[in-house]
Amino acid sequence: MTEPATAAAPAPAADTGARAIFEADGIVKRFGGIQAVDGATMSVGEASITALIGPNGAGKTTFFNLITGFYRPDGGRAVFAGREVQGRPPYMIARLGMVRTFQITKALSAMPVIDNMMLAAPNQPGERLRNVIFRPAASIRREREVREQALELLEVFNLAKLADQYAGTLSGGQRKLLELARALMTRPRFLLLDEPMAGINPTLGRRLLDHMQRLRAEDGVTFLFIEHDMEVVMNHADRVIVMAEGKVIADGEPHEVRADERVIDAYLGGAKVTPPGADGEGASE
Amino acid sequence: MEAGTLGAGQERSLGERLANLVNSVNDAPFGVKAAAGVLLLDLVLLLADRFPDSALEWVALVAIVAISIFALTALERRPALLAVVVLLNILAMLLMLHDLQSVSQRGINGLSLGAIYALGAVGLTLVYGILKLVNFAHGEFLTFGAYMAYLVNVTWGVPLIFGILFAIATTALLGVALEKLMWAPMRGRGAGMLQLVLMTIGLSFLLRYGIQFVWGTELRQLDVNVTDTVNFLDLRIGRTQLIVVVVGFVTLVATGLMLRMTLLGKRMRALSDDLELAEASGIDTSRVILWTWIFAAGLAGLAGVFAGAVTQLQPELGFELLLPIFAAVILGGIGNPFGALAAGVLLGIVIEWSTFFVTPGLKLAVGFVILIIVLIIRPEGILGRARTV
Amino acid sequence: MSDPLSAFHLAVSFSAFTDIDFWTSVGILAGTYAIFATGLQMNVGFTGIFNFGQVGFMAIGAYSMAILTAEHGVNFWLSLPISILIAIGFGLIIGLPSLRLRADYFAIATIAAAEAIRLVALNARDLTNGPQGIFGFDNSWNSVSDSIEEFIVDLGWTDVPSLFPLFLVTWVVAIVLIVGFSRIQRTPWGRVLRAIREDEDAARALGKNAFSYKLQSLAFAATTGALAGFVLALNLKFVVPDEFQPLVTFIGYVVLLLGGLANYWGVVVGSVILWTVLEGMRFVELPLSETKIAALRFMILGVVLIGLMAFRPQGAFGKREEMVLGD
Ligand SMILES: Nc1ncnc2c1ncn2[C@@H]1O[C@H](COP(=O)(O)OP(=O)(O)O)[C@@H](O)[C@H]1O
Numbered sequence A: 001m002t003e004p005a006t007a008a009a010p011a012p013a014a015d016t017g018a019r020a021i022f023e024a025d026g027i028v029k030r031f032g033g034i035q036a037v038d039g040a041t042m043s044v045g046e047a048s049i050t051a052l053i054g055p056n057g058a059g060k061t062t063f064f065n066l067i068t069g070f071y072r073p074d075g076g077r078a079v080f081a082g083r084e085v086q087g088r089p090p091y092m093i094a095r096l097g098m099v100r101t102f103q104i105t106k107a108l109s110a111m112p113v114i115d116n117m118m119l120a121a122p123n124q125p126g127e128r129l130r131n132v133i134f135r136p137a138a139s140i141r142r143e144r145e146v147r148e149q150a151l152e153l154l155e156v157f158n159l160a161k162l163a164d165q166y167a168g169t170l171s172g173g174q175r176k177l178l179e180l181a182r183a184l185m186t187r188p189r190f191l192l193l194d195e196p197m198a199g200i201n202p203t204l205g206r207r208l209l210d211h212m213q214r215l216r217a218e219d220g221v222t223f224l225f226i227e228h229d230m231e232v233v234m235n236h237a238d239r240v241i242v243m244a245e246g247k248v249i250a251d252g253e254p255h256e257v258r259a260d261e262r263v264i265d266a267y268l269g270g271a272k273v274t275p276p277g278a279d280g281e282g283a284s285e
Numbered sequence B: 001m002e003a004g005t006l007g008a009g010q011e012r013s014l015g016e017r018l019a020n021l022v023n024s025v026n027d028a029p030f031g032v033k034a035a036a037g038v039l040l041l042d043l044v045l046l047l048a049d050r051f052p053d054s055a056l057e058w059v060a061l062v063a064i065v066a067i068s069i070f071a072l073t074a075l076e077r078r079p080a081l082l083a084v085v086v087l088l089n090i091l092a093m094l095l096m097l098h099d100l101q102s103v104s105q106r107g108i109n110g111l112s113l114g115a116i117y118a119l120g121a122v123g124l125t126l127v128y129g130i131l132k133l134v135n136f137a138h139g140e141f142l143t144f145g146a147y148m149a150y151l152v153n154v155t156w157g158v159p160l161i162f163g164i165l166f167a168i169a170t171t172a173l174l175g176v177a178l179e180k181l182m183w184a185p186m187r188g189r190g191a192g193m194l195q196l197v198l199m200t201i202g203l204s205f206l207l208r209y210g211i212q213f214v215w216g217t218e219l220r221q222l223d224v225n226v227t228d229t230v231n232f233l234d235l236r237i238g239r240t241q242l243i244v245v246v247v248g249f250v251t252l253v254a255t256g257l258m259l260r261m262t263l264l265g266k267r268m269r270a271l272s273d274d275l276e277l278a279e280a281s282g283i284d285t286s287r288v289i290l291w292t293w294i295f296a297a298g299l300a301g302l303a304g305v306f307a308g309a310v311t312q313l314q315p316e317l318g319f320e321l322l323l324p325i326f327a328a329v330i331l332g333g334i335g336n337p338f339g340a341l342a343a344g345v346l347l348g349i350v351i352e353w354s355t356f357f358v359t360p361g362l363k364l365a366v367g368f369v370i371l372i373i374v375l376i377i378r379p380e381g382i383l384g385r386a387r388t389v
Numbered sequence C: 001m002s003d004p005l006s007a008f009h010l011a012v013s014f015s016a017f018t019d020i021d022f023w024t025s026v027g028i029l030a031g032t033y034a035i036f037a038t039g040l041q042m043n044v045g046f047t048g049i050f051n052f053g054q055v056g057f058m059a060i061g062a063y064s065m066a067i068l069t070a071e072h073g074v075n076f077w078l079s080l081p082i083s084i085l086i087a088i089g090f091g092l093i094i095g096l097p098s099l100r101l102r103a104d105y106f107a108i109a110t111i112a113a114a115e116a117i118r119l120v121a122l123n124a125r126d127l128t129n130g131p132q133g134i135f136g137f138d139n140s141w142n143s144v145s146d147s148i149e150e151f152i153v154d155l156g157w158t159d160v161p162s163l164f165p166l167f168l169v170t171w172v173v174a175i176v177l178i179v180g181f182s183r184i185q186r187t188p189w190g191r192v193l194r195a196i197r198e199d200e201d202a203a204r205a206l207g208k209n210a211f212s213y214k215l216q217s218l219a220f221a222a223t224t225g226a227l228a229g230f231v232l233a234l235n236l237k238f239v240v241p242d243e244f245q246p247l248v249t250f251i252g253y254v255v256l257l258l259g260g261l262a263n264y265w266g267v268v269v270g271s272v273i274l275w276t277v278l279e280g281m282r283f284v285e286l287p288l289s290e291t292k293i294a295a296l297r298f299m300i301l302g303v304v305l306i307g308l309m310a311f312r313p314q315g316a317f318g319k320r321e322e323m324v325l326g327d
C-alpha cells in the first residue's frame, strides 16, 4: 500500500469529457433566511483539475462543507465514485478518498509538523485500541513507512527541516502548505482545496501547482479547487465551474468561461467587486 | 490507496448503517416525532404513577394524547409554544390522575421555586451571552445576598425589606468589583473558555468558604414568619412563599420590560447577540457590561434572599441552586434573557410536579434529566434560535 | 454541611510532624486523586473534552463494588472488573448524547449527570441504603492487607501503619496507570486524540471518527474514576453519597492544573503537592475553630485555582507549547 495506486488511475488525463468521478445534483442549504447554496449542480471529470470560482459569498465554501459531510444539505444528491455521500459523516467521506482542506487553515498547532503529517496516513492499525494492545509490532512497522512518506512529502513543500517544530510556530503560508501536504498524506483520489494559493509565496505556489499536475498524471488524482487568482485558474485548470448566489452559473473550459456574459455580470454586476484572492470571509467552521 | 478504500470498506457497513439510522430518525416527519414524543412522555408518566382505572379516564387519556399530538404538529415552527403544549399535556395528565387541589398546591410551590430559578437564570444567561463566561460562581452570588440580608435583618435587627435592599446593593457591588478585578483583565488577555470556567470555580470556592469562614456551617433563619398561611380557594399558601411569588414575579416582569423597553436593555441584548457587531456600531460596551453585572448580581442577590426566606441559610445554599439555574439558562437558549425567565418558572413548576412520581429528594435529578434530554434533542434550547453547526 | 475532606478524617492524633500514620493517610489521599485525575488528564489534556462529571464515575465504581460484594455476595476481586465495566457503561450512556455538544454544554451536562447519580444514590434506599451508605464489603481486602502487613513485618519493620498496605497498592495502581496511559498516548491512537484536542474538524477531514475516539477517551476516564472509587471505599470502609459531591471533580481539576496539562506524570506532582500543603496546614497552629480551618483550606484551593488560571494556565509544570487552555 505504500506504492502509488495504479489500478485506480486509468483516466486519460486532460480529457475533460472523461467519466465523472463526482457529481452533485441540486444541492441546497439554507441558513435561516439565507439560501447559501441554491440547487448547485455540477460534475467533475476523473483525473481533471477543475477550478471553482465565484464572487465572495457565492457559496463555494458552503458547497464544500455540504459535500464533505460538515453540513447536512437541505436537499440534493452528491455522488462520489458511484457512492452517495450526502448525509454521511466527514470521516467516512474522507476514507472513501474524497479529502478536503479548509479556507481557514487548521494546522494542529500543539503538535509537531511530522505528527500532523503522520496523523493523516491511512491504514494505520495502531489507531485502533485493540491493535495498540495486541499487535503493537504492526503499528510500529507502519509508523516507520509513514514517517518516510511524510518526510518525502515535506521535502516537496520545503518543510522537511521544520519537521520537528510545533506546527503553531509556522508562518501562515507554511501552515497552508502543511495542510495541503497533510491532505496528500491520505492518498486521496479526489482532493478539494479551498483557496490553496491564498497567502503562500508565488514560488511555492508554482511548486504546488506542479505537484498537482504530477499527481494527476501519475496517480490519476482529481482536483477541485477554489481560487480567486484568474491567472492561476486560466493557466492550470482544465475546467472552470462558476458559482454565484448559490447556483452554478457557468461551466466549461477556461477560455469559454472567461468570455461568458453571465460570469462577467456575476463578478462586476453586483455591488461587490471581488479583488482576486481577497476572500477573507470564512464559513469553514 | 486501494487498500485505503478496502480498509474503510470493512468498517463502513456497520458505521454506515448506524449513520443511516440516525439520519432516518432525524429525517422523520415532524408529526411522527411529535407523536412518538408525546406517547413516550405520557407512557412514562403512567408507569411512574398509575394507569387509568375507569372508562372515563381512558377516554380522557386518549383525548389528551390526541390533542397534544395535534397541537404539537400544528405548532411545528414555534418552539416556545411547543414547550407550553408539553407543559399543558403534563398538567392534563396530572389532573386526570390526581385532583385539582393537590396539583395546584404543588404548582404554587413550583411558582416560588421557579421565581428563584428565573431571577438567578436571567443574570447568568446575560453574563453567559455577553461575556461567554460560564459562571460557576453565580450560585455564590445568591448565597452572598442571603447572608447580607441576614446581617441586616438578624444581626442588626432591621426589618427584612432593608435587608433585601442591602443584599441587592452589596451583591451588585460584588459583581462590579469582580468584573474590574478579574474578568476585564482576563478578557484583555484573551483567556480561553476552560480557563475562565476554572477561574469561576475557584472563585466559587473562595466565596462559598469565605462565607463559611465568617458564618460557619450552621443553618440560619431570616426573621420571617414561616408558619402563617393564607387560605385561598382551598389552597394553603405560606405567607412568605406568597410574598416571594408576588415580589418575584413583579421583579421578573419589570426585568423583562427593562430588557425590552429601555435603551440599556436593548443594548444588553444587542451585546448578547453579537458583542463585536455591537462594539462596531458604537455602543460603549464596557459600560453595558458593567450594568449587566449590576443586574445579574443584584437579581441573584434577591433570589438568594428569597431562597433563604423560604428555606434556611447555609453556605451551600446557592451552589445547590446553581445547576437548576443552569438548566433554565440552557432551556431558555443561552444568552436569551426572556427564555431564561420563562424556562426558570416552567422548570420550577415541572420539578415540583415531579414529586407526584418520585420522592422529593429526587426532584432535582428530574430537572437534570430534563436538561439532558433537551440538550440532546434541541441543544439551542426551547426558546433559543436555531444555530448552525 | 458536608466536607468531603473530613471523609478522609484522620482518626489518628498527630502531634508530631513526623507521624507516619498521618502521612500514610495523606499518601493514600494523594494516590486516590492521582488515579482520579489520570483519566481527567486524558480527557482534558489530550482529547480536549471537558469532563466535569468524573466524580460520577467514582461513585458508580464504589457503589457497584460495594453493592455487588456486600449485598449480593459477589467475590470482591470479581466485583472490581464488573464495576469498572459498569462505570464504562455509564460513560458511554452519558457520552453518547452529550459528546456531540459544544464544550460548554458538555461541561454542564456531565456535571448534571454526576449530580443525578449522587441524588439517586442518596434516595434509592433499596439499592444504596440512602444516606447511611454501605458497609462490610472489604473482608477480602482486609485479609490481603493483613498478609502484606505481615510480610513487611517479616522484613524487619515492626510498627507498620495499618493503612500502609493500602498506601502501597494505591500507588502501585497509580504508577501502573500513569505508565500505561503515557505509553498508549505515544501510539498512533494517542496521536488521534491529540489531533481532536487541537481541531476536531481537521481530524474528521482526515478520516478520523472523532466521536468514537472521544467516547473511548471518556471510557478511560470512567475506568480511572472507578479505580479511585475503590481506593476511596477501602480507605473509608464505607460508601456514602456525601463523598461524591461535585467538589471532588473540582479538586481533581486543581490536581490536574497544578501538575500541568498534557503530561500524565503531572497528576502525581499536582496531587502530592496539593495534599501535602492542605494536610500539612494542620501543623500550623491557628487560633481558629475546626470549621474555620476547614473553610480556610478550601479558600486556599480557590485562590490556587484562580491564580493558576490567571497567571499559569499551562499549569505549574506544563509545557508552554502544548498549552491546551487559552489561545
Ligand atoms: N454557518 C453559517 N451560518 C450562517 N450563514 C452562513 C454560514 N456559512 C456560510 N454562510 C453564508 O452563506 C453564504 C455563502 O458563504 P460561503 O460559502 O462562505 O461563500 P464563498 O466561500 O463562496 O465566499 C454567505 O452569505 C455566508 O454569510
Ligand SMILES: [Mg+2]
Binding pocket: A060, A061, A062, A103, A279, A281, A282, A283
Ligand atoms: Mg469561501
